[in-house]
Amino acid sequence: MDTKVISTGIPYTSLPESYIRPESERPKLSEVEVCEDVPIIDLCCDDRSSIVQQIGYACRFYGFFQVINHGVSLELVEKMLEVANEFFRLPVEEKLKLYSDDPTKTMRLSTSFNVKKETVHNWRDYLRLHCYPLDQYVPEWPSNPSTFKDTVSSYCKQVRELGFRLQELIAESLGLEKDHIKDVLGEQGQHMAVNYYPPCPQPDLTYGLPRHTDPNALTILLQDLQVSGLQVLKDGKWMAVKPHPNAFVINIGDQLQALSNGRYKSVWHRALVNADKPRMSVASFLCPSDDALISPPVKLTEDGTGAVYRSFTYAEYYKKFWSRNLDQEHCLENFKNEIIP
Numbered sequence: 001m002d003t004k005v006i007s008t009g010i011p012y013t014s015l016p017e018s019y020i021r022p023e024s025e026r027p028k029l030s031e032v033e034v035c036e037d038v039p040i041i042d043l044c045c046d047d048r049s050s051i052v053q054q055i056g057y058a059c060r061f062y063g064f065f066q067v068i069n070h071g072v073s074l075e076l077v078e079k080m081l082e083v084a085n086e087f088f089r090l091p092v093e094e095k096l097k098l099y100s101d102d103p104t105k106t107m108r109l110s111t112s113f114n115v116k117k118e119t120v121h122n123w124r125d126y127l128r129l130h131c132y133p134l135d136q137y138v139p140e141w142p143s144n145p146s147t148f149k150d151t152v153s154s155y156c157k158q159v160r161e162l163g164f165r166l167q168e169l170i171a172e173s174l175g176l177e178k179d180h181i182k183d184v185l186g187e188q189g190q191h192m193a194v195n196y197y198p199p200c201p202q203p204d205l206t207y208g209l210p211r212h213t214d215p216n217a218l219t220i221l222l223q224d225l226q227v228s229g230l231q232v233l234k235d236g237k238w239m240a241v242k243p244h245p246n247a248f249v250i251n252i253g254d255q256l257q258a259l260s261n262g263r264y265k266s267v268w269h270r271a272l273v274n275a276d277k278p279r280m281s282v283a284s285f286l287c288p289s290d291d292a293l294i295s296p297p298v299k300l301t302e303d304g305t306g307a308v309y310r311s312f313t314y315a316e317y318y319k320k321f322w323s324r325n326l327d328q329e330h331c332l333e334n335f336k337n338e339i340i341p
């Protein structure tokens with residue numbers, strides 16, 4: 001491979017060695033089923049208690065769900081995907097000006113997951129942006145395509161509002177005050193990963209992203225409508241999540257699993273690649289402020305179980321997350337309280 005990224009526009013005829021997973025770690029595509037019953041929650045429904053109940057059910061039994069009538073302009077969603085595609089179609093030399101493999105950078109084009117740490121690479125390039133506060137970060141975003149900054153800023157604002165609405169509904173579904181989660185998470189950061197998965201010559205030997213949970217609080221994922229690839233682990237089985245028109249996929253992140261004292265699951269998910277078509281996804285992550293102390297409310301520990309995880313700051317958690325391989329054990333395992341018999 002003579003470039004650092006794989007979105008070169010030149011088709012690959014074989015999968016480079018460094019992307020090939022050992023046999024036992026491969027995706028086993030024939031065993032994957034389509035998840036026909038992914039909860040689809042209509043946020044425009046007048047009956048708030050019904051929405052809260054559906055969200056509680058989805059968070060507890062799935063760890064993910066889809067939302068429709070979510071308040072983010074559908075025209076803006078289209079523009080977001082358009083500008084993301086335009087970005088990845090730029091000449092490779094242009095994109096490489098933004099390349100970095102340093103995870104602490106607030107804006108970078110990168111590839112795979114954590115190239116300096118991992119032993120096998122993943123078939124993905126991604127643009128990683130910090131998005132809040134916008135006036136601090138937009139100046140460092142790509143200025144090519146020329147519409148990038150405006151379109152992505154508007155998209156980020158609307159997605160943030162959606163995230164806050166969902167956090168209120170999730171808090172209510174746990175029997176907490178509507179603002180409880182937002183209060184604990186403090187001034188939330190917002191990051192974006194614009195993921196681009198080029199066609200892959202041997203998709204059964206590798207991943208776009210291997211199994212992982214999201215280290216943040218809540219993820220709002222925009223999936224390519226034409227090309228599927230997202231799979232989630234449900235009851236021990238990998239299930240493909242078919243893109244639903246006009247929907248976002250919402251993933252519970254590790255912080256909400258900890259805050260809910262393990263009632264809600266930060267779901268294992270992975271992205272598969274395919275031989276024919278490139279795939280795009282745009283993940284928006286809402287993240288606690290660095291000094292937010294993540295600890296469940298007393299109301300959720302009173303049932304005799306106590307706190308499943310010890311309290312930690314988000315800064316501490318995030319550092320731990322990036323010091324590991326993506327598909328290792330659940331990062332929260334490192335924060336578990338000892339069970340006193």
Ligand SMILES: O=C(O)CCC(=O)C(=O)O
Pocket residue numbers: 193195209214221223229230269270271280281283
């Ligand atoms: O591409 C996808 O569907 C999943 C993306 C994802 O899991 C991530 O960016 O963390």
